[in-house]
Amino acid sequence: MGVYLAQFLSGLASASALFLAASGLSIIFGVTRVVNFAHGSFYMLGAYFGYSLVRNLGGGALGFWVALLIASIAVGLVGLLVEVIILRRLYKAPELFQLIATFGVILVIQDVVFWYWGAENLLGPRAPGLSGIVRIFDVPMPVYDLALIAIGPLVLLGLWLLFNRTRWGVLVRAATEDREMVGALGVNQSLLFTGVFVLGSALAGLGGAIQLPKGDANLLMDFGILAEVFVVTVVGGMGSIFGAFLAAVLISELNTFGILVWPNGTLVLMFILMAVILIVRPTGLLGRPETIGQKTETGPVEVVLPAGPHYKIFVAVVIALLALLPLLVDDFILVLVTDILVLALFATSLHFLMSTGGLVSFGHAAFYGGGAYAAALLVTYAATPFELALLLAPFGAGLLALVIGWFCVRLSGVYFAMLTLAFAQVAWSVVFQWSDVTNGDDGLLGIWPAAWASGTATYYYVAFVVAAAGIFLIRRVVFAPFGYGLRATRDSSLRAAAIGIDIKRQQLAAFVFAGVMAGLAGGLFAFSKGSVFPDEMSIPRSFDALLMVLLGGIESLSGPVVGAAAFTWLHDELITFEYWRLLLGVVIVALVLLFPQGLGGAARHHVGRYLKLEASPGDLRSATPKREQRA
Amino acid sequence: MLEIRGIHSYYGQAHILTDVSLTLSKGEIVVLLGRNGAGKSTTIKSIMGMVRVTEGSIAYDGEEVLGEPANRIARRGLGYVPEERRIFTRLSVQENLDCGRQPAREGTRNWTADDMFDLFPNLAEARHRPGGTLSGGEQQMLTIARTLMGNPGCILLDEPSEGLAPVVVEQIIKVVKEIKAQGIPVLLSEQNLYFAGLVSDRAYVIETGHIRYEGSMRELEENDEVRQQYLAV
Numbered sequence: 001m002g003v004y005l006a007q008f009l010s011g012l013a014s015a016s017a018l019f020l021a022a023s024g025l026s027i028i029f030g031v032t033r034v035v036n037f038a039h040g041s042f043y044m045l046g047a048y049f050g051y052s053l054v055r056n057l058g059g060g061a062l063g064f065w066v067a068l069l070i071a072s073i074a075v076g077l078v079g080l081l082v083e084v085i086i087l088r089r090l091y092k093a094p095e096l097f098q099l100i101a102t103f104g105v106i107l108v109i110q111d112v113v114f115w116y117w118g119a120e121n122l123l124g125p126r127a128p129g130l131s132g133i134v135r136i137f138d139v140p141m142p143v144y145d146l147a148l149i150a151i152g153p154l155v156l157l158g159l160w161l162l163f164n165r166t167r168w169g170v171l172v173r174a175a176t177e178d179r180e181m182v183g184a185l186g187v188n189q190s191l192l193f194t195g196v197f198v199l200g201s202a203l204a205g206l207g208g209a210i211q212l213p214k215g216d217a218n219l220l221m222d223f224g225i226l227a228e229v230f231v232v233t234v235v236g237g238m239g240s241i242f243g244a245f246l247a248a249v250l251i252s253e254l255n256t257f258g259i260l261v262w263p264n265g266t267l268v269l270m271f272i273l274m275a276v277i278l279i280v281r282p283t284g285l286l287g288r289p290e291t292i293g294q295k296t297e298t299g300p301v302e303v304v305l306p307a308g309p310h311y312k313i314f315v316a317v318v319i320a321l322l323a324l325l326p327l328l329v330d331d332f333i334l335v336l337v338t339d340i341l342v343l344a345l346f347a348t349s350l351h352f353l354m355s356t357g358g359l360v361s362f363g364h365a366a367f368y369g370g371g372a373y374a375a376a377l378l379v380t381y382a383a384t385p386f387e388l389a390l391l392l393a394p395f396g397a398g399l400l401a402l403v404i405g406w407f408c409v410r411l412s413g414v415y416f417a418m419l420t421l422a423f424a425q426v427a428w429s430v431v432f433q434w435s436d437v438t439n440g441d442d443g444l445l446g447i448w449p450a451a452w453a454s455g456t457a458t459y460y461y462v463a464f465v466v467a468a469a470g471i472f473l474i475r476r477v478v479f480a481p482f483g484y485g486l487r488a489t490r491d492s493s494l495r496a497a498a499i500g501i502d503i504k505r506q507q508l509a510a511f512v513f514a515g516v517m518a519g520l521a522g523g524l525f526a527f528s529k530g531s532v533f534p535d536e537m538s539i540p541r542s543f544d545a546l547l548m549v550l551l552g553g554i555e556s557l558s559g560p561v562v563g564a565a566a567f568t569w570l571h572d573e574l575i576t577f578e579y580w581r582l583l584l585g586v587v588i589v590a591l592v593l594l595f596p597q598g599l600g601g602a603a604r605h606h607v608g609r610y611l612k613l614e615a616s617p618g619d620l621r622s623a624t625p626k627r628e629q630r631a
Numbered sequence: 632m633l634e635i636r637g638i639h640s641y642y643g644q645a646h647i648l649t650d651v652s653l654t655l656s657k658g659e660i661v662v663l664l665g666r667n668g669a670g671k672s673t674t675i676k677s678i679m680g681m682v683r684v685t686e687g688s689i690a691y692d693g694e695e696v697l698g699e700p701a702n703r704i705a706r707r708g709l710g711y712v713p714e715e716r717r718i719f720t721r722l723s724v725q726e727n728l729d730c731g732r733q734p735a736r737e738g739t740r741n742w743t744a745d746d747m748f749d750l751f752p753n754l755a756e757a758r759h760r761p762g763g764t765l766s767g768g769e770q771q772m773l774t775i776a777r778t779l780m781g782n783p784g785c786i787l788l789d790e791p792s793e794g795l796a797p798v799v800v801e802q803i804i805k806v807v808k809e810i811k812a813q814g815i816p817v818l819l820s821e822q823n824l825y826f827a828g829l830v831s832d833r834a835y836v837i838e839t840g841h842i843r844y845e846g847s848m849r850e851l852e853e854n855d856e857v858r859q860q861y862l863a864v
Contacts, residue, residue, distance in 0.1 A: 167729055174719045174730045181717045184679055185731050186705035186781055 002137025007256050009136070013145035014214070015245075015252035016152035017043075020207030021225055022232040022244040023159065024200035030176040030239040031196045034087060034098045035414045037362075038105040040226030042201045045109060046075045046208025047124075047217035048117050054125045054212070061129040072206035078109075079201025083194050086589055091193070093592075095414060096360055100550055101592045103543045106222060107585030114219060115579060124212030131213075144213045151210060155203070156245050163241075172196055176239060223539045227425030230418040231270060235277050237287020238415065246285055264434075267426050275407060282410050304355070304487075304557060306479060315558075322464055326457040334460050335528075340568045341467040342524045347548035347560035347567075349517035352474050355554050356483055357510040358490030359409075362417045363424025364518055364545050366404065369537025371397035371519025372526040373431060376444040386450040390466075390523045397519020398512050400427070405511035409504050412493075421539060428537040443533035447526050463524050470520050475557055477513065486510055518545075544571075547588065632657050632785055632816050633678070633709075638687030638697075640670075640677045640840075647673045647682075648840045655785065655816050660807065662831040662848070663820045664862060670840040671820035672714050675787045678818075679711045680704050691785070708736055710783025714790045714820075716774040720763030724754050727762050727773055731780035739784045740813050747776040750806060768799035775806060786810060786817045792826045804829055824862060828852055836861045 025039045036042075049071035057063035082105055090098045130144045163169035175182045175192055183189045208221070228251070236247030254273055258266040277285065307315070322341075326334060350364045374396025378384035384392070404423045408416055431438045438444065448454060453462050477483050485506055489496040493503050526532045535541060544567065551570075552563025570587065574580040633655040640648035648670050655661050665671050676682040678689055680701045689697040696704050705711065719727050728744050735741040748755035751772040757765060762773060771791060778786060788807070792800045800823075807830045810817060821827045827834065827848065834851045836844035838861045844851065851857065 167732075170722065170726045170729050174722055174726075177719045177721060178717055180681065180701070181713065181719075182730065183701040184681065184705055184711045184713070185777065186702050186733050187730070188702050189700075 002139040005137055006139040006141050007260065008253065009141060009149060010145055011253035011256035012152070012249060013148040014211075014256065015248040016148045016155075017207040017211035018225075018228060018232060018252060019152050019245050019248035020155060020210070021204045022229045022236065022248055023155070023241050024203030024207070025229055026233055026236075026239055026241060026244050027159075027172075027203070028197055028200035029233075029414070031172055031179065032087070032091065032193050033095070033414075034091070034102070035095070035418060036197075036200070037099055037102040037226065038082065038109065039200075039204050039229060040222035040224070041106045041109040042075050042079060042204035043208040043225045043229075044113065044217070044219075044222040045078060046071050046205030047212055047221065048113055048122070048208075049074050049205065050209030050212050051117075051122050051124065051217045061127075064125075064128050068206065068209040068212075071209040072202045075205025075208075076198045076202030078205075080194065080198050082201075083197040086593065087197070088190065088193070089593055096354075096546075096550070096554070097592050099360075099362070099417065100543075100546060101589050103546075104585040104588030104592070107540075107581040107588070110219065110222065111579045111582035111585070115582075117217070119219060121216045121218040123216050124214065127213045142214075148210060148214070152245065152248075155206075156241065159241055168192075168195070223425060226539075227422045230422040231274060233284070234411070234415060234419055234422070235274060235284055237281075237284030239288070240284070240286040243284055243286030267429055271426065278407060278410055304478065304555070319468065322468075326460060331456045334456050336568065336572070338460050338463045338528055340565050341463045342521050342528065343544075343548060343568060344561040344564035345467040345470045345524070346518050346521035347545050347552070347564045348471050348474050349514045349521065350545045351549045351552075351554070351557070351560040352478065352517070353510060353514040354549060355557075356478050356486050356490070357507060357514070358486075359507060359511065360417050361408075361420040361511075361514075361542075362546070363404075363420035363422075363427075363539070363542050364514070365537050365539070365541035366420075366424040366427040367397040367401050367515035367518035368522040368525070368541065368545070369431070369532075369534070370400040370427065370515070371522025372532045372536050373438065373444070373522075374519065375523040375526045376447045376532040377437070379447050380444055386448075386453065386527060390520075390527065393523025393526070394516040394519035397522060398516040401512045401515025401519075402508070405508045405515070409507040409511060421542070424537065424542055425539060428534055428539070431537055432534045438534070441534060443531050445531045447532060448530050449527045453527075459528060463528060466520065466524055470517050471561065474517060478557065482506075482509070551591070632659075632692065633818065634688075634690045635674075635678065636688045636690075638677055638689065639685050640673055641683045641685060642673075646840070648677060648684075650687075651677075651837070651840070651842055652687075653818075653835050653842065653845075655818050657816055658811070658814050659833065660811055660817045660819060660831050661833045661835065662827040663818065663835050663837055664822070664824065664827060664851075665820075665837040666822065666861070666863065669837045669861075671837060672789055673840075674837065675711070675789050675818065675820055678704075678787060679709065705781065706733065708739065708782075708784035710778040710781050710786040712775050712778045712786065712788045712791065714793065716767075716770045718762040718765070718770050718773050718777065720761060722762055723759050724757050724762060724765070724773060725759065727777050728780050731777035733781040736782045736784060739782055739815065741782050742779045744780070747779065750779075750809065751776055768795050768802070771795060771799070771803065772806070775803075779810075783815065786815055788817055788819045790820050790822065792821065792823045800826060822862075824852075824858070 021039065021043045025036060028034060028036050050068050053067035053071050054064055057067045086101050086105065087098065090101055127144045127147065130147055132143050133140045134143055134146070135141070163173055171182060171187055171192060175189070179189060232244055232247040232251055235251065236243030250273070251270065254269055255266050258269045262269065325337060346368050350361065353359050353361055371393040375389045375393040378389040378392060404420070408419045408423070411419055432440055449459055453459050485496070485501050489501060489503050489506055497503050522536065525536065548563035548567045549560050550563065551566045552559030552561065574583050577583055635654070636652050637650045638648060639646065639650065651674055663671050663674060673682055677684050680696070680699055684697055687697070688695060691707055691709060696707060719730065722730070725744065728747060753769050754772060754776060757769060762770065765773060775791070791803050795803070804826065807817060819827065819831060831848045834846060834848050835842055836857060843861050844857045
């Protein structure tokens with residue numbers, strides 16, 4: 001009996017930090033409609049700030065708590081900078097750009113933390129006066145856990161008072177419903193948004209700081225907490241602070257009790273919990289369905305046109321050049337172009353999902369890495385020949401996409417994006433932790449192609465043929481009836497449903513198809529490098545793909561190919577610096593702020609008019625209905 | 632008080648208003664009549680800085696407001712009552728009123744929540760209920776009351792009678808007359824000629840984004856040609 005009670009209390013204790021982080025995310029999203037991907041980084045910063053401040057403010061109990069509070073405020077100030085410098089300019093941009101920009105912030109914060117605090121895990125300081133143990137039903141229990149148990153509900157109460165008893169809080173709630181109307185009543189939205197962002201960031205920082213005595217500060221905690229926070233938000237219901245609290249408790253209890261019953265299965269338990277809740281209540285425990293006015297728009301979508309005559313000639317020339325490439329360049333360049341081809345297929349598969357399917361996935365690397373691991377596992381454990389493993393890799397990824405997609409297509413918009421990210425992080429954790437099978441961080445080695453394909457030039461041709469075939473297949477699907485149906489669903493799911501399209505099935509099919517294609521790219525990748533590491537499934541890899549799509553411009557079908565080339569080049573240039581993440585992060589943020597249409601989009605806008613790269617708009621556009629006008 | 636000269640407004644690429652000009656003087660109620668989609672709401676949203684206006688001028692109290700964000704225009708004393716009411720459904724009636732509150736302004740009445748409850752007795756009873764549970768008529772009153780809380784020097788009232796029962800419309804008419812009695816000018820957008828005739832001094836008729844007619848309310852009521860061509864009554 002006592003053991004269970006102690007376990008229950010310990011679960012409550014770990015729920016507090018999670019709740020703080022999740023409530024911050026929820027508050028920010030509610031008002032600004034921005035899913036702050038850098039939220040995990042704010043949590044991490046809170047831990048590092050707290051660590052240093054506790055050491056500097058001495059050992060007293062007062063010093064300890066003041067240090068945590070200052071850490072939280074400091075993170076709030078970092079949030080202030082991020083909001084004022086970056087996000088404020090992006091509120092009217094499509095949400096993809098906001099998310100990419102906050103990802104740039106993640107990279108910058110990672111490297112700044114690495115530069116200042118180093119790569120070592122920093123063990124959290126004990127809380128003075130609370131470092132002892134109490135006995136509850138004869139089971140020892142850290143006193144600090146009791147403090148944590150109190151902090152969660154206290155913050156919840158404080159937030160409730162703030163939002164219900166102050167005019168600022170009432171305005172925030174009003175803005176959550178209709179921010180334009182709040183502006184028309186004379187309220188300065190910019191100030192309100194900034195205030196909300198600072199509050200949310202400070203909550204994340206406080207969450208990171210208060211968990212220090214139980215844990216540590218490390219460089220992996222940003223993505224770790226981000227995925228957990230997303231799960232809490234999806235389960236609790238976006239925008240509901242009580243929901244966040246409930247879900248944080250539920251998930252923390254599940255984790256603490258799960259470890260007793262099934263030590264390696266807590267992630268699976270989390271899956272099951274999420275599945276049950278999403279089936280019973282798609283909007284989460286206390287969430288409300290999105291009202292029509294709140295739906296964030298993806299921005300005006302241009303009609304994708306089939307290739308015009310000039311463009312076809314251009315593509316033929318590029319293909320001919322690529323076919324002759326081994327005669328023209330050395331092996332170094334050839335390996336680089338192989339990488340580009342693999343990534344181009346990966347990016348094109350994501351682009352298909354995003355632009356044709358209207359589904360922005362933030363966990364697409366799960367299938368790229370999934371394909372790579374499928375191939376590597378087949379070779380390692382079943383001695384599968386190269387050709388067969390490469391053929392089966394996409395199906396392994398497709399299977400994974402079927403499972404993950406089954407959950408994800410129940411949600412839409414940012415919820416969909418959050419859930420894909422959470423699942424990808426779970427997939428990464430499985431690969432990272434299940435070292436008996438996957439070798440964990442050491443990766444699977446010796447995944448080489450068959451002898452006939454092992455030369456650099458030969459493998460280049462293999463990659464070239466497979467990637468080109470994959471890209472053309474994707475392009476074919478865009479212009480097939482299935483692709484039209486998807487685009488109809490994207491533009492108006494209601495009308496698509498009314499003409500007999502099964503929306504969810506359509507979207508699931510698109511998700512699986514994109515997963516299969518990403519898996520094919522992953523298989524190609526595994527054999528080109530001879531090894532696979534968990535990195536290929538990680539969130540940064542998912543963002544790499546998003547970045548390629550963004551660089552190429554979301555509106556053109558050839559964009560991701562251009563984007564993959566630009567990304568590989570950029571990456572190669574930057575990787576020579578020690579703090580390349582910082583540079584990449586700054587470049588990403590700058591690109592988003594300067595070229596909101598993507599590089600490819602900007603280039604096409606200027607060049608396309610002269611070169612007639614697409615079929616003349618007149619051919620098709622007259623057949624497409626005009627956008628509805630409101631007056 | 633309010634002077635609009637030759638504005639052109641757009642939704643995205645769609646050109647909605649063409650060369651719209653109108654004026655509103657102190658103490659006056661002016662109605663903007665037109666069918667669905669004629670450009671009434673767009674005109675009002677243009678004044679509030681909620682629609683992209685590319686040309687022209689909008690002066691309030693002699694100062695140019697074109698290009699300013701909505702919140703600053705509201706702070707100048709322009710009170711906006713939106714067409715779809717847009718009350719905050721999850722906030723209580725009292726909280727809705729609090730959202731509209733602005734500091735007292737010189738030259739216009741300083742309204743309090745109690746004034747609102749006197750003016751709209753229905754709202755007093757529903758004070759702590761969420762706005763979303765109110766009836767359509769009560770919501771319309773709440774949205775007007777919320778705007779009055781900002782102590783506006785001028786009110787833009789967008790289709791207040793839309794979709795309401797005649798008995799509720801009567802109440803709204805009473806409120807508009809009360810606002811007029813306070814000397815606050817109102818720019819009213821309406822389709823309901825009967826309503827407009829009861830309260831308005833002057834009228835503009837708008838059709839496909841162009842002002843087609845301008846004159847006193849009485850002249851318009853006697854002008855069968857204009858009424859049939861643009862208003863279908």
